[in-house]
Amino acid sequence: MRISAYTVRVNNGELYNSTIIGYVLLTVLNSIIMLAQGMTSQYADQRTTLRARNLLWNKILHLPINTIDRKGPSSYVAGVTTSVTQAGYAITSLITLCSALYAFIKAFIVLYQYNKTLTTFLLLLIPFVVFLFFFGGRLFFAASKRYYNGTKVTTEFFSEHLPNVVYVKSQVAEQDEVVQGNVAIDVKYKAGLFMGFIYAIIVPLNTLYNTVASIFIALIGSGMVRKGQLEKTGINTFSTYTGNVNTQLLQMVVQYEAIKGAQGNLKHSNAILQLETEQLDSGLAKDIQISDIVLSGVSFTYSDGRSALHDVSCTIPSGKRTAIIGGNGSGKSTLLKLLLRLYDPSEGSITLKRADKVTEIDEFSLKDYRAHFGYVPQYPYIFAGTVRDNIGYGVETIDEASLQRASDSAHATEFVTSLTSSFDTELNEAGTNLSGGEAQRITLARALVVNPEFVLLDESTSAVDQETSNAIIRSLDGSKNERTIIQVTHDPDGVATADHIIVLTDGQVEAEGTHQELLATSPTYQRFITAGEREGEQ
Numbered sequence: 001m002r003i004s005a006y007t008v009r010v011n012n013g014e015l016y017n018s019t020i021i022g023y024v025l026l027t028v029l030n031s032i033i034m035l036a037q038g039m040t041s042q043y044a045d046q047r048t049t050l051r052a053r054n055l056l057w058n059k060i061l062h063l064p065i066n067t068i069d070r071k072g073p074s075s076y077v078a079g080v081t082t083s084v085t086q087a088g089y090a091i092t093s094l095i096t097l098c099s100a101l102y103a104f105i106k107a108f109i110v111l112y113q114y115n116k117t118l119t120t121f122l123l124l125l126i127p128f129v130v131f132l133f134f135f136g137g138r139l140f141f142a143a144s145k146r147y148y149n150g151t152k153v154t155t156e157f158f159s160e161h162l163p164n165v166v167y168v169k170s171q172v173a174e175q176d177e178v179v180q181g182n183v184a185i186d187v188k189y190k191a192g193l194f195m196g197f198i199y200a201i202i203v204p205l206n207t208l209y210n211t212v213a214s215i216f217i218a219l220i221g222s223g224m225v226r227k228g229q230l231e232k233t234g235i236n237t238f239s240t241y242t243g244n245v246n247t248q249l250l251q252m253v254v255q256y257e258a259i260k261g262a263q264g265n266l267k268h269s270n271a272i273l274q275l276e277t278e279q280l281d282s283g284l285a286k287d288i289q290i291s292d293i294v295l296s297g298v299s300f301t302y303s304d305g306r307s308a309l310h311d312v313s314c315t316i317p318s319g320k321r322t323a324i325i326g327g328n329g330s331g332k333s334t335l336l337k338l339l340l341r342l343y344d345p346s347e348g349s350i351t352l353k354r355a356d357k358v359t360e361i362d363e364f365s366l367k368d369y370r371a372h373f374g375y376v377p378q379y380p381y382i383f384a385g386t387v388r389d390n391i392g393y394g395v396e397t398i399d400e401a402s403l404q405r406a407s408d409s410a411h412a413t414e415f416v417t418s419l420t421s422s423f424d425t426e427l428n429e430a431g432t433n434l435s436g437g438e439a440q441r442i443t444l445a446r447a448l449v450v451n452p453e454f455v456l457l458d459e460s461t462s463a464v465d466q467e468t469s470n471a472i473i474r475s476l477d478g479s480k481n482e483r484t485i486i487q488v489t490h491d492p493d494g495v496a497t498a499d500h501i502i503v504l505t506d507g508q509v510e511a512e513g514t515h516q517e518l519l520a521t522s523p524t525y526q527r528f529i530t531a532g533e534r535e536g537e538q
């Protein structure tokens with residue numbers, strides 16, 4: 001505004017040295033302020049995005065598996081990578097909007113003081129400005145939401161399909177994939193196009209106000225000059241002051257549109273932030289000692305309505321190896337996941353029982369409870385990194401002795417030491433530079449490295465040769481006095497030597513007992529053993 005005052009003086013021919021120097025100094029100062037503001041807002045943008053991304057990542061990691069199941073893990077990728085970048089814009093736009101509002105009021109007062117009549121006429125344009133605010137804001141909100149959705153669709157597609165490129169090749173599905181990928185790319189293209197059109201409409205609309213205001217000033221101002229109500233240079237001076245008002249007004253409209261756009265983009269991140277998370281720390285934080293696990297009337301239904309377990313009651317004795325067998329889909333993996341508290345039973349209870357002391361597992365803090373479990377899921381995963389990183393995954397510091405012990409128990413040491421850099425050999429993401437059995441042995445070592453009280457193995461040696469698999473079972477059996485082993489398996493050798501066996505059929509316990517007891521009581525078990533013997537003979 002000070003610069004405008006100097007401009008008016010120059011326009012009026014007041015070309016004194018003090019005017020010129022003042023004008024130059026203020027213009028330079030203005031540039032410095034703009035530079036500082038630009039740098040501060042860029043920094044603030046990046047800091048806000050960093051904090052928002054940290055927050056979101058932390059939130060996603062604490063979501064219950066049930067919630068992640070609903071939309072699939074890849075649907076969260078775009079939330080962390082793209083949508084969240086708008087958080088910075090939203091904050092800096094809000095601050096700029098406030099400072100523009102302040103400057104607008106100041107500029108308006110100056111304008112009003114200069115000429116009340118002309119300023120009052122300008123007020124007639126207010127409905128147009130209000131229309132610009134809301135129309136532009138709504139359009140940007142809709143376009144940004146659509147644009148974010150386009151990004152989400154493409155990110156989901158690529159993050160699911162690229163890691164599985166081996167199937168594309170083996171099924172010679174390149175052409176199909178190109179077509180499917182193009183469909184995903186097209187969604188993003190159309191959203192980008194829509195956004196482009198919105199920009200194309202809004203940008204000239206925003207400047208239209210300037211044009212209309214100039215016409216107003218020219219028409220009404222010239223009439224006033226003719227009637228002697230305004231000095232000859234009045235139109236020029238009024239236009240200079242109006243420039244300040246208009247600049248701030250345009251700034252407010254643009255920032256409002258940017259905020260609405262960011263809001264549309266952030267809707268997904270916001271929805272994630274509203275989700276309920278697992279509370280890792282609340283509950284009993286005491287040591288969970290080796291105990292029997294007792295399931296009483298446990299039923300479980302997945303979030304999509306599929307029922308996996310019905311009224312399961314059984315006991316998993318402590319310090320023993322229990323094998324869980326049953327046909328595909330009979331609920332074995334689900335049972336292990338309930339034991340690890342990845343899901344909570346829909347009905348019934350799971351308790352830890354030692355002597356007369358019975359504690360429901362959900363009374364323990366999740367963090368402490370899960371720390372007593374070593375789990376090898378049915379589809380184990382190797383992370384990109386060294387063998388050491390993979391075995392020690394999740395362990396703060398891993399000492400050489402624990403690494404060696406876990407690797408020995410998993411019968412991984414021999415092949416690991418034959419690798420070029422032994423435990424420091426780099427492994428590819430998903431273990432693509434290992435054999436299936438080698439990858440399984442590393443994930444087994446990962447489960448054992450913390451020396452857990454409970455070891456949950458879900459077909460964890462299915463790709464390991466029979467001889468090594470038997471050796472692994474023998475070494476696990478050797479550690480039974482200090483832990484309970486629960487093993488889902490289709491391997492009759494491993495089952496026959498288990499201390500306790502649970503047979504699941506269609507999500508229910510058909511029978512439980514020892515090998516000999518089940519041979520006499522469970523038809524499913526008899527068929528399982530007979531099929532194994534036949535396979536052995538062949």
Ligand SMILES: Nc1ncnc2c1ncn2[C@@H]1O[C@H](COP(=O)(O)OP(=O)(O)OP(=O)(O)O)[C@@H](O)[C@H]1O
Nearest residue numbers: 069302304306308327328329330331332333334335
């Ligand atoms: N995340 C999930 N969402 C919905 N249903 C599921 C989910 N995981 C498993 N199911 C269903 O629950 C039932 C039990 O599955 P589970 O994986 O426990 O079987 P399983 O006995 O381990 O089978 P398999 O021997 O084939 O591994 C099946 O009908 C399965 O389709």
